[in-house]
Every structure is written in C-alpha cells, then in structure tokens.
Amino acid sequence: MSWINRVRNALPFMAKKETTAETLWHKCPSCAEMIFIKEWEDNLSVCPRCDHHGRIGPAERFEQILDAGFILLPTPQVQEDPLKFRDSKRYPDRIKAARAATGDQDALINARGAIDDVPLVMGVQNFAYLGGSMGMGVGAAFIQGVNEAIARKCPYVIFTAAGGARMQEGILSLMQMPRSTVAIRKLHAAGLPYIVVLTDPTTGGVTASYAMLGDIQIAEPNALIGFAGQRVIESTIREKLPDGFQRAEYLLEHGMLDMVVHRSDLRDTLARVIGYLAPRAAA
Incomplete structure (x- = not known):
C-alpha cells in the first residue's frame, strides 16, 4: 500500500x-x-x-416492469454438479460464487404479478449469474414459469440474457432446449400468449430455443442476438459480415424481430401487446 x-x-x-x-x-x-x-x-x-442500455438483473427488471406487490416464485431444486465437472475450479465453487455475487439461486428467476392490473408471469435471466447460461436449473425455472402461467390463465413473458448452454452440465444443458420448446407448445395449447424480450446478450442455445419462439419478439436497442459468434461465422463462410450484424436493429430490418423498444417504453409496450393478445385477461 x-x-x-x-x-x-x-x-x-x-x-x-x-x-x-x-x-x-x-x-x-x-x-x-x-x-x-x-x-x-x-x-x-x-x-x-x-x-x-446497461445489463440489469431480475430485481431491477421486476421493479421496472411489474406493478407493486409482485411475488417471486421459489427457485426449482435440481441436482447440482450432475457430471462432477471441474476445470480451473470446481463447478460447485462457481455456483457458490455466482450466488454470492448476485443473490440469486440460479440464472432464471420468475415472478407472478401484473402490468396495469393485467396478470402475467414474468421470467428474467441474469447474465451476471454464470453468463445467464442455460442449465438444468434454468430449464426447470422456464417450465415452472410456463406452468404457473397456465394455472393462472395469463401470458408468460421472458427477458432473455445468456451466453448459451452451461458447459459444466454437458448434454443435460442441451436437453433444456427441447424441454422448453415442449413447454411453449403447452402454453399455446392453452391459448395463452408467450412474449419474449431479448436483451444484451442473447446467444447460443437460448437463441436456438425459447428466445426465438415468442408470439411477439421484442428487443432492447443494440442488443447482441445470435447463435454462434461473429468471428466464428466469418471464419466458417470466409466472408466479412456487415456492420451491426447480430444487433437488434439489424435483426428487425431482416424480419427476425417484431420491434425494438427503448427500456423506458417497455412497460407500456408490454401492456399494449398483452391487451392485443389476451383481450379477455385485459378486460
């Protein structure tokens, strides 16, 4: 010193x-x-x-979007470290550090609440928790959110932010892609809306599954959205990609998104969209 x-x-x-x-x-x-x-x-x-637009966690997102009085759903319990994975650190040590840093039990947190008195269930991924990676806990939380929405007969809204599947859980993390897809089909079979808000960054297996299956696809400005990284794609196709590739505005221009919405307008936009898709619930 x-x-x-x-x-x-x-x-x-x-x-x-x-x-x-x-x-x-x-x-x-x-x-x-x-x-x-x-x-x-x-x-x-x-x-x-x-x-x-800075990256924010579930606590801030719930406060910004939902009416006062929302209730957090309990984090589903799953087997931790099923593969006994270790790289430079033991996987349980990484989980402990992520929980200490964020205060969350896993990378996806659900809450039930309302926007302008219209009920919904809302999930938020936290990129600060191991890069928002999709493991068994995230898959279980996604299914929990869908089931809660079906039970309450209301829309499910999810805010995605992830670096993809969680490598420490191997094939078990990839299994969450078809599991979440089946859950979305159950939501649609119940006649309920599924709305996705993509935030920076949303990549990998999350993009390849539930992040791109919404009835309405919304993104925050300049959010990074893609599957593989830009350098990987360029080295594979041996071409230079255009400026702004994999950014929200580029995807909107090319038909992969429905709208790009500033954070200050997200609450009003979601209220309007839910009113269009679930008029009975909004009445």
Missing part, C-alpha cells in the same frame, strides 16, 4: 477511493463517460449520453 493510501485510510473524514468510485459514479461501457450513479439509476440504467 502506498503512503498516500495509508494516509487516506487513516483520516476518518476522507472518503476511501474505492468507496467513492463504487457508490458515486458509473463508467458507461459504450462511451466511457463517467455518470453520477443516481442519474444512471434514475434513467433505468441507460446512459443519458449515448443511450447505451
């Missing part, structure tokens, strides 16, 4: 450098501007300078 830091820490009336940096300012990852943290939070974690 340098002498100036020792002096700073010894003086009670001086704020510690790390505390000031963490609690007062946020550095935008897009434009690198330093933003007063209260301004950042008041603007829904969207940069007021360049309009970059």
Whole structure:
C-alpha cells in the first residue's frame, strides 16, 4: 500500500477511493463517460449520453416492469454438479460464487404479478449469474414459469440474457432446449400468449430455443442476438459480415424481430401487446 493510501485510510473524514468510485459514479461501457450513479439509476440504467442500455438483473427488471406487490416464485431444486465437472475450479465453487455475487439461486428467476392490473408471469435471466447460461436449473425455472402461467390463465413473458448452454452440465444443458420448446407448445395449447424480450446478450442455445419462439419478439436497442459468434461465422463462410450484424436493429430490418423498444417504453409496450393478445385477461 502506498503512503498516500495509508494516509487516506487513516483520516476518518476522507472518503476511501474505492468507496467513492463504487457508490458515486458509473463508467458507461459504450462511451466511457463517467455518470453520477443516481442519474444512471434514475434513467433505468441507460446512459443519458449515448443511450447505451446497461445489463440489469431480475430485481431491477421486476421493479421496472411489474406493478407493486409482485411475488417471486421459489427457485426449482435440481441436482447440482450432475457430471462432477471441474476445470480451473470446481463447478460447485462457481455456483457458490455466482450466488454470492448476485443473490440469486440460479440464472432464471420468475415472478407472478401484473402490468396495469393485467396478470402475467414474468421470467428474467441474469447474465451476471454464470453468463445467464442455460442449465438444468434454468430449464426447470422456464417450465415452472410456463406452468404457473397456465394455472393462472395469463401470458408468460421472458427477458432473455445468456451466453448459451452451461458447459459444466454437458448434454443435460442441451436437453433444456427441447424441454422448453415442449413447454411453449403447452402454453399455446392453452391459448395463452408467450412474449419474449431479448436483451444484451442473447446467444447460443437460448437463441436456438425459447428466445426465438415468442408470439411477439421484442428487443432492447443494440442488443447482441445470435447463435454462434461473429468471428466464428466469418471464419466458417470466409466472408466479412456487415456492420451491426447480430444487433437488434439489424435483426428487425431482416424480419427476425417484431420491434425494438427503448427500456423506458417497455412497460407500456408490454401492456399494449398483452391487451392485443389476451383481450379477455385485459378486460
């Protein structure tokens, strides 16, 4: 520790450098501007300078979208570390660290609530939890959300954010792709809407399954959406991909999305879409 830091820490009336940096300012990852943290939070974690949409977790998303009084659904219990996987760390150690960092039990959290008094079940993936990766826990939570929506006869809305399937669970993680697809068919058989909001980033097996099967596909501005990475695709086809490839606006232009919606407009947009797709519930 340098002498100036020792002096700073010894003086009670001086704020510690790390505390000031963490609690007062946020550095935008897009434009690198330093933003007063209260301004950042008041603007829904969207940069007021360049309009970059920051990544947020389930707690913030539920607060922004749902009416007050929503109820979190219990996290489904699944077998942890079924393959006894270890790379540079043991898989259980990675799970413990992710839970400590996020406060969530897994990467997908569901809540039942309402938007403008119209009931719905809403799921949110947390990219901060092991990259939002899809494992057995995420698959079980997705099915839980669908079953809850069927029981309550209301739409299921999911906010996706994932790097794909969870490698530590191997083939068991890939099995969640057909499981989630079957669950969506059950939701449709019950005549209930399934709405997807894709956030940055949504990639891999999540994109190849439930993230692209919505009745309505919405995305936040400039969200990265794709299956394989851009460099992998370029090296495979030996061509340079166009600017903005795999970004929300490019996908909207090419017919893969229905709309790109600013975070400040998401709540009103979802209320309107649910009113169109489930008029009886909205009445």
